[in-house]
Amino acid sequence: MKHRVLITLALAALACAVVAATAVAGGKGRLFQFRGELVNASSTSVQIQVEGGDHAALRAMLGQPQQQTFTLGSTTEILLWSKGIPTVGTVTDLKQGDWVVVNVRAKAGSTLAEIESSAAGTVADHRAQPGKAAYPLFLFRGTVDGPQSGGHILLHVRSGNALALRSLLGQARDQTFSYNDDTIFLLWQGKVPTVIDASKLKAGDRITVRIRVPRHSTLAQIEASPARHVGDHEPANAPDKA
16 A cells, blocks of 8 residues: 555656646746846857846846856747837847847746756847836736727726736726827737737737836826837736836
8 A cells, every 4th residue: 555655656746747847848937037238149049248137037146157148949039129119030130238138938946057058938139228217117917898999998907016006906997098109009929029009909808008107196197198008918027118
């Protein structure tokens, strides 16, 4: 009986390991995001002077030199951002000194060497390091309630950043946000976004709405201010475009 239990536990552990490996290979592992200036690029790698990143990336960088090299693979997407709008590029579009964001997915707790040996999912080239925004970001996530027209988006709010959620205290989940001709609408299909217009949003679409206004604005003031960006099916690790 004891042997049967041990064999069962061993098989279960093996199954978990296979699932974890499959998840990482399929692009589902832990996100490690590195930001900095491009030193050089080739068809198989990018070297950057790391200036920042998410918590997991910075933790992996502890005790390591600032200049690090990341692997490019056949599934790596190069995105070139200009005035909030992305286009798909190639490694030859990456120039020394450009400000880039490298997203890599690997198993949680991976060493820096393990992260760097995993092909990057995306390399986003922003040319210059983004400047500090005049106003803080209010980010709302939810689903579209109906057809969009007349400069308004009907949103059933499901989540958001701290400022957005604080503005909703005591309010209904269904809210109406504004947009104008300067609002950029992006449809994300996998790792690649394309520019669309508001009419392409459909009821039930999962979207994000980004608005920048003074920190202590009321919900009415936030909703009256045109959104900077609206992302349709935007992934959780999308670059902050607003």
